[in-house]
Amino acid sequence: xxxxxxxxxxxxxxxxxxxxxxxxxxxxxxxxxxxxxxxxxxxxxxxxxxxxxxxxxxxxxxxxxxxxxxxxxxxxxxxxxxxxxxxxxxxxxxxxxxxxxxxxxxxxxxxxxxxxxxxxxxxxxxxxxxxxxxxxxxxxxxxxxxxxxxxxxxxxxxxxxxxxxx
Numbered sequence: 001x002x003x004x005x006x007x008x009x010x011x012x013x014x015x016x017x018x019x020x021x022x023x024x025x026x027x028x029x030x031x032x033x034x035x036x037x038x039x040x041x042x043x044x045x046x047x048x049x050x051x052x053x054x055x056x057x058x059x060x061x062x063x064x065x066x067x068x069x070x071x072x073x074x075x076x077x078x079x080x081x082x083x084x085x086x087x088x089x090x091x092x093x094x095x096x097x098x099x100x101x102x103x104x105x106x107x108x109x110x111x112x113x114x115x116x117x118x119x120x121x122x123x124x125x126x127x128x129x130x131x132x133x134x135x136x137x138x139x140x141x142x143x144x145x146x147x148x149x150x151x152x153x154x155x156x157x158x159x160x161x162x163x164x165x166x
Contacts (some may be wrong), residue, residue, distance in 0.1 A: 055086070056150050083095065086159055110137075119133050149163055
């Protein structure tokens with residue numbers, strides 16, 4: 001057998017072995033038993049720093065995380081800092097007055113912390129946007145839900161008013 005024939009044969013064998021390995025490797029990489037499907041899909045988050053409703057969603061997400069973390073000593077300070085950053089001075093005073101009167105959190109209008117939240121745009125006018133925050137307090141088919149209407153200044157994006165939805 002000539003050198004050229006041997007080289008061609010070895011090249012063909014190497015190529016065949018490589019293609020076989022490429023075809024088998026994905027099958028070998030899969031687990032022997034399929035993984036059970038999770039109840040929730042992987043979450044994808046995105047945002048727009050210029051959007052008033054997104055700003056409200058960012059606030060509620062961070063605020064709920066801070067008050068949920070009862071074992072974190074910094075959580076109380078974090079929640080207070082979030083209020084100072086996201087709420088106008090007038091809204092902060094209104095929240096403080098509610099808390100003094102009702103002995104409940106003036107952002108969540110409750111004494112406990114929701115397990116889920118959702119924010120939806122509901123309208124705008126006169127330089128303000130309104131968002132509806134939906135708080136879910138438990139899991140299951142009969143979970144308790146409350147809603148809060150949040151008004152934001154379109155220029156500063158600060159939350160200017162919060163009130164339980166009718």
